[in-house]
Amino acid sequence: MVALLKKLVQEKSEERVKISLKTLLHLARPAANLSLHRSGIQSLQSGGYLSRFKGRGMEFDEARLYQPGDDIRSIDWRVTARTGKTYTKLYREERERPVFISVDYRSAMQFATRGVFKSVQAAKLAALLAWVAQNKGDRVGGQIFSDNACLELKPQNGKHAVLRLFNALVNFNFAPQQDFTLEQIISRLNQHTRPGSLVYIVSDFRGFNQKVGNHLIQLARHCDVVLILIYDPLEQHLPAKGRYRFTDEEKDVVIDTNDHQRISQYQHKFVQRQHELEDLSRQLNIKFMQCSTIEDPVQVLR
Numbered sequence: 554m555v556a557l558l559k560k561l562v563q564e565k566s567e568e569r570v571k572i573s574l575k576t577l578l579h580l581a582r583p584a585a586n587l588s589l590h591r592s593g594i595q596s597l598q599s600g601g602y603l604s605r606f607k608g609r610g611m612e613f614d615e616a617r618l619y620q621p622g623d624d625i626r627s628i629d630w631r632v633t634a635r636t637g638k639t640y641t642k643l644y645r646e647e648r649e650r651p652v653f654i655s656v657d658y659r660s661a662m663q664f665a666t667r668g669v670f671k672s673v674q675a676a677k678l679a680a681l682l683a684w685v686a687q688n689k690g691d692r693v694g695g696q697i698f699s700d701n702a703c704l705e706l707k708p709q710n711g712k713h714a715v716l717r718l719f720n721a722l723v724n725f726n727f728a729p730q731q732d733f734t735l736e737q738i739i740s741r742l743n744q745h746t747r748p749g750s751l752v753y754i755v756s757d758f759r760g761f762n763q764k765v766g767n768h769l770i771q772l773a774r775h776c777d778v779v780l781i782l783i784y785d786p787l788e789q790h791l792p793a794k795g796r797y798r799f800t801d802e803e804k805d806v807v808i809d810t811n812d813h814q815r816i817s818q819y820q821h822k823f824v825q826r827q828h829e830l831e832d833l834s835r836q837l838n839i840k841f842m843q844c845s846t847i848e849d850p851v852q853v854l855r
Contacts, residue, residue: 569669572676577719580677583851584684589652589691589751616640651708652686653746653776654679654695654718655738657756657783658725664785668847671783675755676722677850678781682753683715696745697721698738701729705745735760739768748775755781761826766833779840780830786845788823 568576616629619639632640656679662672669677679695686693694708695718704727706718735758746752752772758765758780772778827843834841844853 569665569673570663571670572673572723574719574723577676577680577722580680580851581684584681585688587681587685587851587854589682589685589689615643617643649710650691651747651750652682652691652693653708653742653750653752654682654693655742655752655754655756656695656697656722657754657758658697658699659759660700661757661759662783665846666785666787668785668845671757671785671846674844674846674848674850675781675783678755678783678844678854679722679753680719681850681854683718686751687712687715691751693718695721696738696742697725698733699725699727701732702727703730703733703738703741705741707745708747708750736762736764736768739765739772743768743772746772746776750776751779752776753779753781755783757783758826758830761829766829769833770837773837773839777839778837779842780834782827782830782841782843784823784827784843784845786847788820789845790820 567573616632617640619628619641623641627642629640629642656675658672658675662675663670665671668674683693683695690710692708692710693714694706696706697704702725704721704725706714706721708714709717735756739754742752742754769778769780831841842853844850
């Protein structure tokens with residue numbers, strides 16, 4: 554009995570710092586009562602005009618000879634120039650909406666003073682969103698990134714797409730590719746997401762600056778975007794006076810909270826980043842959410 558209790562305590566402790574496939578699978582039940590965000594952003598088709606099929610995107614089907622009454626904005630100028638005859642582009646509606654979930658696994662996310670690691674909370678939120686998308690018949694894909702690796706998963710149909718994302722979240726340990734900044738990560742999102750996609754970015758947004766904001770503006774022009782800020786309570790509220798030891802099992806850092814200037818700077822950076830994200834979200838009319846390491850992610854999405 555003692556050995557069993559020790560094992561349960563150990564498993565509970567490990568769940569705070571590392572996500573498991575079992576945990577992600579068990580989130581299917583609470584996800585059944587959640588719904589995906591639907592914003593008021595109108596996605597743009599290529600060519601710069603509004604899609605009549607809100608949120609489902611349009612996929613090129615074929616080009617045919619121009620007929621009286623066709624919209625001149627749909628003319629395929631390349632085929633027209635090549636053949637000498639006027640051709641019109643035809644599109645078909647995508648029945649399943651692509652849902653793209655970007656998850657931050659950088660080193661700063663492997664941290665918490667209470668609750669679970671920020672990376673664990675991000676993975677739980679991603680799992681809930683993936684289950685909801687799958688339940689609605691949408692296509693599920695995503696992006697997982699660290700300080701030196703980035704993986705994109707093309708949106709696909711069915712439960713296998715959800716499990717593919719979960720396996721990547723649990724086993725994300727790819728060989729270093731290059732050093733990635735947040736600006737580069739969001740830039741990649743613009744390259745890999747299709748118009749009409751619903752894009753969730755789950756991150757602590759460390760490294761957010763004007764260039765990152767510009768990439769988000771570009772992304773929001775053709776996709777519905779939801780920003781989810783993950784934070785630790787210590788970032789929002791200064792700790793009580795004292796000396797605190799932090800470790801990543803390789804290096805130790807001792808913080809003396811009597812050093813008011815250093816602590817105030819730490820909190821100021823978080824508050825500034827928080828306000829900048831809120832301001833940008835209002836400017837773009839996109840959804841901005843926040844989730845701490847001690848909150849229930851189901852309740853946050855609800």
